[in-house]
Amino acid sequence: MVSVVDFLQGILRYSAPDRASHGWARMCMYQASDAMDSAGRLAGLIAAQLAVDGLSRKGIQKLLHSNEERLRTAEPPRLPGLSYRKEDLSRMPPWIYEQIQCSATVVSLGLNQVVDKSQGKSQKWFRHCLYQLSLIMDELGGLNQLIAAVHADIMDRDTLARYQHLFQQRPRSEMPNSEDKAYLAGLQGRAALQGRPTTDAEATWELIGRSHARTRKSRPGDSHESRVLQALAALDSTLRPLRWKISDGKVLDRTRNTAVAHLNAITAVEHYEEDFSPLHWLPPHERHLAEKVAVSVFRADTGSFSQSTDAKYAESRGDGR
Incomplete structure (x- = not known):
């Protein structure tokens, strides 16, 4: 969650009027993509715990609202009546600046709901958390789609894919995967996926989980x-x-x-x-x-x-x- 806030700060810095010139689209898409994927990592972690607790994959997918997610795409839908040239976007249009701030607001308020519900006494805390994380991911996915759509006539497909970090995007329909389960195992101090060798990615996420568990105990x-x-x-x-x-x-x-x-x-x-x-x-x-x-x-x-x-x-x- 802290990582999501860090990326939101980055989006705001690169969209500020004095900085929203050359490279604003690239940097905002980078930051929004990483914020979305950080929220997805937390959603995957909660989903992995629900799987350990015995909830079916169908039940987890329902909680993740995976049938209505807004994914980043290199072929964004066109904006009716709007077409921009490169020179038109040398600086960020004011209406995009306002939308970035609106998205940052929605995400910030959603993050606080995740904190609040995860500390509460409700036995359905996971339902509220996954709902908010789904909203956060969709808000950031929509923001990426918007910036990409504005640049659809300027940037080619490969460029849009690179700026949106499509190589690391994980649909909620794939959660939890083996990396989520390895990360959970690391946080809990147990070996991941016992009974078979782990992949490099699984071993990495188990190690990250162990590291996060140690730093969480000693945080000033x-x-x-x-x-x-x-x-x-x-x-x-x-x-x-x-x-x-x-x-x-x-x-x-x-x-x-x-x-x-x-x-x-x-x-x-x-x-x-x-x-x-x-x-x-x-x-x-x-x-x-x-x-x-x-x-x-x-x-x-x-x-x-x-x-x-x-x-x-x-x-x-x-x-x-």
């Missing part, structure tokens, strides 16, 4: 993982009255702005670039919202947010402002 309270969970919890608390208020399939502006601010706040307290303070690449109003969240959620030192950031950054670009 001020770790990146803890900050991510803290930000998701704070976001949930802030938006609880408005969580799913969506009009015509569109996330409300207030909800979107708040969710994006919480994601950017994590960046604000963890990253510095050269001589610039965090988030110097954001528009002033988005940076201001993120800094407020950083102060309220993480008790960030307000002195770390330089008042001269705009002037310093403009000077570095030769704008003279």
